[in-house]
Structures are given as structure tokens and as C-alpha cells.
Amino acid sequence: MSTKFHDCKPDIVLFKRRGAHKLPLVLRKCVCRAFKQESAFHDQNRNRIDQILGKRRGSKPPRQKAPRDLDVQLLLSDHVEAGSATAVASTVSGNQNPFDAAASPRVLSDSQLLNFERLGHICTRSLLDGAQVTALHGAVQREADNRQLVALSHRIRVLLPADKHVPVHSKEQALRHLKRHSQELGFMQHFNLHREVQLIRSLVTSRRLASVAAQLLGERRVRVYQDCVFVKEPGFTPTNWHSDLPISPLDTNSFVTAWIPLRPLKKEGDSGLEFAEGSHRDIAVHAQKDGSSRDLSDRGYKIRSVGRMELGDVSWHHGWLLHYAPPQPLNSPPRMALAVSYFGDGARIRRAEWSGGDCMLEDKESYADWVGPRPGQLQRGAVARHVLLPVIDVR
Ligand SMILES: O=C(O)CCC(=O)C(=O)O
Numbered sequence: 001m002s003t004k005f006h007d008c009k010p011d012i013v014l015f016k017r018r019g020a021h022k023l024p025l026v027l028r029k030c031v032c033r034a035f036k037q038e039s040a041f042h043d044q045n046r047n048r049i050d051q052i053l054g055k056r057r058g059s060k061p062p063r064q065k066a067p068r069d070l071d072v073q074l075l076l077s078d079h080v081e082a083g084s085a086t087a088v089a090s091t092v093s094g095n096q097n098p099f100d101a102a103a104s105p106r107v108l109s110d111s112q113l114l115n116f117e118r119l120g121h122i123c124t125r126s127l128l129d130g131a132q133v134t135a136l137h138g139a140v141q142r143e144a145d146n147r148q149l150v151a152l153s154h155r156i157r158v159l160l161p162a163d164k165h166v167p168v169h170s171k172e173q174a175l176r177h178l179k180r181h182s183q184e185l186g187f188m189q190h191f192n193l194h195r196e197v198q199l200i201r202s203l204v205t206s207r208r209l210a211s212v213a214a215q216l217l218g219e220r221r222v223r224v225y226q227d228c229v230f231v232k233e234p235g236f237t238p239t240n241w242h243s244d245l246p247i248s249p250l251d252t253n254s255f256v257t258a259w260i261p262l263r264p265l266k267k268e269g270d271s272g273l274e275f276a277e278g279s280h281r282d283i284a285v286h287a288q289k290d291g292s293s294r295d296l297s298d299r300g301y302k303i304r305s306v307g308r309m310e311l312g313d314v315s316w317h318h319g320w321l322l323h324y325a326p327p328q329p330l331n332s333p334p335r336m337a338l339a340v341s342y343f344g345d346g347a348r349i350r351r352a353e354w355s356g357g358d359c360m361l362e363d364k365e366s367y368a369d370w371v372g373p374r375p376g377q378l379q380r381g382a383v384a385r386h387v388l389l390p391v392i393d394v395r
Helices: 002-018 025-052 070-078 084-090 098-102 110-119 130-159 171-181 198-204 207-217 283-287 357-367
Strands: 121-124 188-191 221-232 239-242 255-261 274-277 302-305 314-318 323-325 335-344 391-393
Touching: 098 130, 098 198, 098 207, 110 121, 110 207, 130 171, 130 188, 130 198, 130 221, 130 335, 130 357, 188 357, 198 207, 198 221, 198 335, 207 221, 207 255, 207 314, 207 335, 207 391, 221 357
Parallel strands: none
Antiparallel strands: 121 314, 188 221, 221 335, 221 391, 239 323, 255 314, 255 335, 274 302, 274 323
């Protein structure tokens, strides 16, 4: 990357005039670095230039630096190299959020950003403190135990819409019904625990987590779309290939999910995520009949598993990236992962339903409170700004 900035120099003026946010992230970083280096060059050589021009040092008041484009300032202060971490960290000083108290925001490397752009996923190792994840596990487990029947009714509504009124009396009865009538059990889901549990709210609104989302998306403000706990009990079937954005009501490309296993996951013998690399850039795949094309064998994607994950590791995938998870083996304990999805502030709600239709059902539970015709809800086409979509400003 560092040898490439010269190529970008002529674009600097254009870049400033047009607004950095309209360029792809990798190009923005490249141009931004060129801009930084160009300014440093002028600062270092100003005395020499003044001598050549016959000017005497100190004879004139020092020249004011030209005010920089706001986006450039953001990229510089947000930027990944030494020194910038302090700038980012200073914005969180005094913050009581326990996840931010434990560590300052993680600054992503160029190769992580590039991998996310090209492949659609990355894993940030040890992003969270292991002991905090263990505490989260306890809090999530308590909620999940209380909500099991709600989650199973939701699963019946999604997988067997015609049976949506079937009463759910017990876990065993609901699982029997699902296994008898659907091939696809996959998981149980618990949505938006951050609305109930302070520790989870602290995590999803922490700069520790949200600043990674913002860097990956090239945003300065991100909103929490939802959190969702995915529980896969031993013997639960695969999570089918899908991408997250068609299931959401948002009209955006700026969407990322942090997937946080709540116990360490083995490479073999646990149901970790697998990704169809580059599929987030494959527009043609969405022209398939169901919008998600479950048979990927002829599309040439490289399938990559997230592999072993330790406590505190976080896997990130783009909203259009196709992903899957294998069955949870019978001889492994349940696998529980907290998925937190963020989107760039300013996204709108899609005007029309996604043509895939039924896949909208899965997240409906999550967004039903803020999308709709009732007072206080957002209409289609509106900017998705709502008290139920917490915003995090990572500047
Ligand atoms: O944990 C799983 O099995 C599915 C997770 C998922 O699809 C997601 O986080 O987007």
C-alpha cells in the first residue's frame, strides 16, 4: 500500500472537492495518506523553499495551515497509525462503559481493511476481554433460558408460517413440531437483549466494538441495527447460506455484523461461521430466484471457515456476504454466539419489500417496534433514526 500513494496525488484536489466519503474506503485511505505526506513534505521544506525564494526566516508570521476537509480530518484522526490511537482514545476518556474502560479502541491495519473490502470478512483476535465475555455469557444464558419458548414460537413462525398459531407449551413439543415439519431448525434466536440487559447494552454501544464497525464501513457514526443471540444445541442442523441485508428493512450497503462466540470454539467439532469470500461483491447472486442462492457450487467462491475462536475474538462479516454454519455436533456442548449488527448512520428504510418475501420474516420481530405506520414508528423511505437504534459517534 505505502508505495501506491504517489499514484493518487493528482486526485487530492478532486478528493477534497468531491468529498472523501464518496470514494471507496481503500482509495480514501490511500489518498488520505498521500495528502498527509504531501502536507508533511511542505512543512519540512518550507524553510528551504523560503531561502530559495530569498525570504528570511521569521520575517513573516508563520503561514496558517489550510483548513482541511472535514473528511480528511476524520480519516487522519481515525487513522490507523501511531499517534492516531491516542486521538481516538481521548474521545472516550471519562466514559464509564466497562468495555471502553478495559481497552482503548482497536485500530485496524491496512491489510484487515483491505481483506474486509475484498473478501467481506475479518476476525479481530482478542478484541474483547475474556473475563468480560464470560460475564456476558452468564447474562445471556439467563435471558435465553427465560425466553426459550418465545424463541421457539418465532422459529415456527419463520420456518412454518402456516403454523404460526400453533401454541407452544414446552421446548420438547416445539422441537418435535419443528423437526417433524421442517428440515431446517438451524438455531434459536433471541433478539435485542441490549434493550433489557445493561451489560449487553454496554457492549453494543461501546467504542471498543463500534469503532471497528465504523472503520470497516468507513463511517464516523454507526447505529446498532440489532443484537441477536444464536443458540445451536447439539444436533441442531446447519445455518443455511444467507446474507444479512435482505432480511433487514434497510436500504444500504453500509452494514456489518460482529459475531461473538460466548465460549471458545474448536476448529472442528463446533459450529463456527463459514463465508463465501467475495460474495458481497457478487451482484448477480441476488438475481437468483430466492435472492440468496443456496447452491453456491458453481459460483467459484472460496469457502473459508472462521476456524478456532478464543474468548474475546470477534468475527466480522459484511451485510451482503453469504455465510453459513455447519450443524452443531451431538457430542459438543451448545454453541451460543452474540451477533451485533451496525449500519452507517443516515441509511433509509427500503421503500419496497425485498422480492425474496418470506426471508423478511426472520428479523421482523426485531424491527417491528420501529418500522410501521403507528405514531413514533418510521415509514418506508424514512431515514432510519430512532431511539431503538442507538447511535455511536466514534470520532
Ligand atoms: O450463528 C449462526 O449460526 C448464524 C449467525 C448469522 O447468520 C449472523 O450472525 O449473521
